[in-house]
Amino acid sequence: MVRIRANEVSKEIASDKVEQILSGAMQEFLKHGFAGTSMDRVAQAAGVSKATVYNHFQDKEGLFKTLIEQLAQEKxxxxxxxxxxxxxxxxxxxxxxxxxxxxxxxxxxxxxxxxxxxxxxxxxxxxxxxxxxxxxxxxxxxxxxxxxxxxxxxxxxxxxxxxxxxxxxxxxxxxxxxxxxxxxxxxxxxxxxxxxxxxxxxxxxx
Amino acid sequence: MVRIRANEVSKEIASDKVEQILSGAMQEFLKHGFAGTSMDRVAQAAGVSKATVYNHFQDKEGLFKTLIEQLAQEKxxxxxxxxxxxxxxxxxxxxxxxxxxxxxxxxxxxxxxxxxxxxxxxxxxxxxxxxxxxxxxxxxxxxxxxxxxxxxxxxxxxxxxxxxxxxxxxxxxxxxxxxxxxxxxxxxxxxxxxxxxxxxxxxxxx
DNA sequence: GTCTATATCCAGATAGAC
DNA sequence: GTCTATCTGGATATAGAC
Structure with a gap:
């Protein structure tokens, strides 16, 4: 129930939802691995619905790859x-x-x-x-x-x-x-x- | 359809089925990890039914632990x-x-x-x-x-x-x-x- | 874009015949 | 002890309302 302000930062046009999802995905995938993580838990950890996750990422594998690649390159x-x-x-x-x-x-x-x-x-x-x-x-x-x-x-x-x-x-x-x-x-x-x-x-x- | 002779070796009274199961479990767990492995596939790889697996091991976790400990100690x-x-x-x-x-x-x-x-x-x-x-x-x-x-x-x-x-x-x-x-x-x-x-x-x- | 509700399938684990 | 058949929950992914 947290209200989210849009356009808070405009540096890379990564919507708030996407960041939320990646954050939740990181929490779950890093703790339980790929097969041990469910999309339900990712959605819950991200604070969005499962359908929203699938709206931004093709599937579980795509989300995982995006996350790991981001972590490997940026962080x-x-x-x-x-x-x-x-x-x-x-x-x-x-x-x-x-x-x-x-x-x-x-x-x-x-x-x-x-x-x-x-x-x-x-x-x-x-x-x-x-x-x-x-x-x-x-x-x-x-x-x-x-x-x-x-x-x-x-x-x-x-x-x-x-x-x-x-x-x-x-x-x-x-x-x-x-x-x-x-x-x-x-x-x-x-x-x-x-x-x-x-x-x-x-x-x-x- | 391979017929198995009993009492072939008597060194440790590990029934043939148990060895089959551990062999199948090794094949699957080492390839797909714990969460990525299904008991169906273990049973299939072992050439036994799933019920037989559960007759010799308490659950998936017990089978996994037994396998890994055996590999770590013996092999x-x-x-x-x-x-x-x-x-x-x-x-x-x-x-x-x-x-x-x-x-x-x-x-x-x-x-x-x-x-x-x-x-x-x-x-x-x-x-x-x-x-x-x-x-x-x-x-x-x-x-x-x-x-x-x-x-x-x-x-x-x-x-x-x-x-x-x-x-x-x-x-x-x-x-x-x-x-x-x-x-x-x-x-x-x-x-x-x-x-x-x-x-x-x-x-x-x- | 985001949600609720649902379709579909497959997982772990067991019942009961033999 | 071993099998076939089954129960039950949870998984991925989507349909359709808003």
Whole structure:
């Protein structure tokens, strides 16, 4: 029963209803996955009727794809992407690693998104590839460039090494948080950050 | 219409039907996830009637849990676990890394299992923890022991470093195979193997 | 465009014959 | 123990009033 003002923002002409629906869809799909989500619940979470949902989106699959693609492209400009990346490696590298890991571990929505993306990567391979294209690839490129710009780090294969860094951090987050491993094999984030930083720096000519 | 001989094997008194059902369930659950799988299809894939399934398992959730726990405990004794782990680090480490990665990349069933495990880790946290307990933890322990036994590698934190290695390899497999990233950001496995081996060895006192 | 009401189908789970 | 047939609820998607 909330009255909605029209034309509140005119930046992209995405009607209020569409935003409501995508918001409700996000809530449900990220919690229950594709098959586990019903359009009834999406409509309810969005505060509209089911028919309205079908008026704006072709079907359940279309809504899901739109949502995931939007999330992959707009929202997550990965923790690696936002920093200046200049200065002494011993300091920059450690801060970079630390902020990337903390960013992932604290962001439960990000974890839910990754869970759904992986869980549905069999049924929706294109969505997984969108993620790789728009998030993973640029992230690798940024790390890669930093290593190339700092030859004193003495990294023979920056691209492969960038993947090692990202893999170590993402997998640590997945194990501790998404798979609820922190109760089984606990480990402070700082230990991971120290160990990875050490591994990156110990061959450097400094 | 295949006639089944009873008492063929007497090792664990798991009736033939139960094995058939678990086999069918594996086929369906690993392909479509929990919510995406119907008991009709499980029964069909198992070659039995739906009532028979319910005669041996309480409900869909019980069947799923039994299957995943069995897979987590019996089948996957992780690629790291099976080797002697003795000899010169420069050789052993590289072979260890290579065989672990190749094992994961070639085993599509393993990938499907990991996909489902992660995808359902929100709804079934205990199953995810079973995996962490029975696979991840022992794997880390083995790698950890090897590093501790070889102080010339000069690893300050073997446990954290073991996680870095595992994370790098698992994440590489996930990106290339499960998320279908090899078409987007291709990379030979050998490059990853070389880079990781180099990272592990370059600080060693050899 | 948005709603209520409904068509249609398929899901999980069980009853009862054998 | 195993089957066929069935109950019941909930799913996707739409018709038709406003």
């Amino acid at each position: 997550f400009q990965s923790a690696f992407g936002r920093q200046p990346l200049q200065g002494e490696p011993r300091i920059v590298l450690r801060q970079l690693i630390a902020s990337a890991l903390q960013g992932m571990i604290c962001d439960e929505q990000h974890q839910a998104f990754v869970r759904v993306l992986i869980g549905e990567s069999g049924r929706f391979p294109e969505l997984a590839q969108t993620w790789v294209q728009h998030i993973m690839k640029p992230t690798i490129a940024i790390l890669c460039k930093y290593m190339t710009d700092h030859p004193e780090l003495d990294i023979p294969d920056p691209e492969a090494t960038a993947r090692i860094m990202i893999g170590a951090l993402v997998h640590f987050m997945m194990t501790q948080e998404m798979l609820h491993g922190k109760e089984i094999i606990p480990m402070e984030s700082d230990r991971m950050i120290d160990a990875l930083t050490h591994l990156m720096l110990r061959g450097a000519q400094l | 996957f004794q992780s690629a790291f676990g099976r080797q002697p782990l003795q000899g010169e680090p420069r050789i052993v480490l590289r072979q260890l890394i290579a065989s672990a990665l190749q094992g994961m990349i070639c085993d599509e069933q393993h990938q499907a299992f990991v996909r489902v495990l992660i995808g359902e880790s929100g709804r079934f946290p205990e199953l995810a923890q079973t995996w962490v307990q029975h696979i991840m933890k022992p794997t880390i322990a083995i790698l950890c022991k090897y590093m501790t036994d070889h102080p010339e590698l000069d690893i300050p934190d073997p446990e954290a470093t073991a996680r870095i290695m595992i994370g790098a390899l698992v994440h590489f497999m996930m990106t290339q195979e499960m998320l279908h990233g090899k078409e987007i950001i291709p990379m030979e496995s050998d490059r990853m193997i070389d880079a990781l081996t180099h990272l592990m060895l370059r600080g060693a006192q050899l």
